[in-house]
Amino acid sequence: QLSLFRLTMKRLFSASHSSVDSKEMKKFQLLAQKWWDEEGEYSALHSMNDIRVPFIRDTLLNMSSNYHLGNPLSGVKILDVGCGGGLLSEPLGRLGASVTGIDPLEDNIRTADQHKSFDPVLAKRIQYKSSSLEEIVEECMETFDVIVASEVVEHVADLEMFIKCCSQVLK
């Protein structure tokens, strides 16, 4: 069962065989500290949580018959591809999921790790890794119940490979 969420679809043609686009990396490098300013450059992504978190939550609840409304995503293993500063990983973690967040940019991962560190519950539920998707395929074959790539595919270099890797790490 393929539970792949594509929230935006824009094809990028590239000759490289990596999903990581170096031009996009440079762009995000400059904003690596700005993730958690709710009124800064990433304010739109913060607002989007109002829509995308309930969407993800309700879709998953509809597929399951056994959950508790106080901890709705408990037991669900989620891979957040292109997690950035952890804007989406944290709400999913608060809802009970075990989240692995990956992002090719080390500074993003550093921001994300630092932000979750003050909350002991999130610190336990969320693991961040600085890596591209293809790099974790080896160790994570068929590990995850859900993959979320939110506002990501438009920044990806090789979309076909990206999607193939996603299906490999999915249970």
Add this chain to the structure above:
Amino acid sequence: TSAAMAAVWGRGLLAPLSGRPRAGPRARLRPGLRPGLRSVAAAAAAPLYDVVVSGGGMVGSAMAAVLGHDIHFHDKKIALLEAGPGKEYDRMPDSYSNRVSSISPGSATLLSSFGAWDHVCSLRLKPFRRMQVWDACSEAMIVFEKDDLDDMGYIVENDVIMSALTKQLNAVADRVGVFYRSRAVGYTWPLPSHSCDTSPWVQIELSDGRRLQTKLLIGADGHNSVVRKEAEIKNIEHRYEQSAVVATLHLSEATDNNVAWQRFLPTGPIALLPLSDTASSLVWSTSHEHASELLAMDEESFVDSINSAFWSNINHSDFIDTAGAMFRSAISLLKPSGTAVRQLPPSVAKVDPESRAMFPLGMGHATQYVQHRVALIGDAAHRVHPLAGQGVNLGFGDIACLAHHLSAAAFNGSDLGSLKHLLKFETERQRHNVSLIAATDMLKRLYSTRLAPLVLLRTWGLQATNALPPVKVRI
């Protein structure tokens, strides 16, 4: 060990920080361990809560209880800080307490939603069906009554409400920690987009040195709110040159006693709120001097003053009476059912000894109800004159609104202290509260005078309002 010194969860059982570990058969003090122990323990020991409610009065306790019973808060940690001792009764004492509140049907619904109303009903309360409000300076009056035979409201002793709330807090003790005799003396606020090393949570320091951290601080600490002051939220406030005198009264004869009476005297409104078939509670707002006199006089004179305040027509003037009568005839021509006969309240025979007390009155409104990780509810946010019987009902309304937004935020995995949903609460409640507070304040001023033009205005206004059902229903 520092692990053992990590905060203990439970009722007021936070272990005081101590640098000296207990000696015991297996404990050995390693030389290098001691100096660093205190700082490690200090950093690790401040327990982190999802919500801390500061202030365990009716509104603070109800807020903590509502969240504790919310399904989306099932795995959250909540703390309630109260400076005084806990209060719980299985049976009420025979005599009535002199502090009572008029509970609206909406507030009763909120209290039912987490099981507290059942406890109130099993202790004691008095429903009332009718409210008569009239002027001392004229014959004008307005009667509120529901067409369906439902109750308009309930008169409940504050101790009864507190006891019911305490019971329901006990029922969710695994989620809500209640800390009695715990006064918060200092708050440290986080920066909005926090930088590397500073904690993003609100730090709270208690008077005995214990510390807590929280993702959201709810200030329910009354009209002199420390939370509001420390957050530097501007408060518009005004002291009325009035005090309220309260007492428990015994009626001359038993009666159905399901009417709430209020008469506007030039010195301030006097109200008789039913407690039982033979007892009523007095709330008399008057000047500070008169209030002190009322407290000092002997019981017989006190009772005489009350009866005279309700029954005497000394403030009527012929001019006003004639003008009022003319207006009334005009109304009865246009709308025959629009006038009603003024009934007289029951006469008072005795006052409960020791039940007389007074407290000063004022109005207040916070310019902001929320800030990053902070929300104000109840009297901390707004304070009104008791003449409308709304004070605690506004607080319960705040709770219903804030709990609704927090519950949704929890189910969305949001950071509970985020301004995004806190601002929605503020907008909704300010819209509701400001008009009511302003109207109450205006009524208080309008009725504080004997000047003929204003008396005429309010006489005609009251008579007209009484005659027009659509306007009355809105009130």
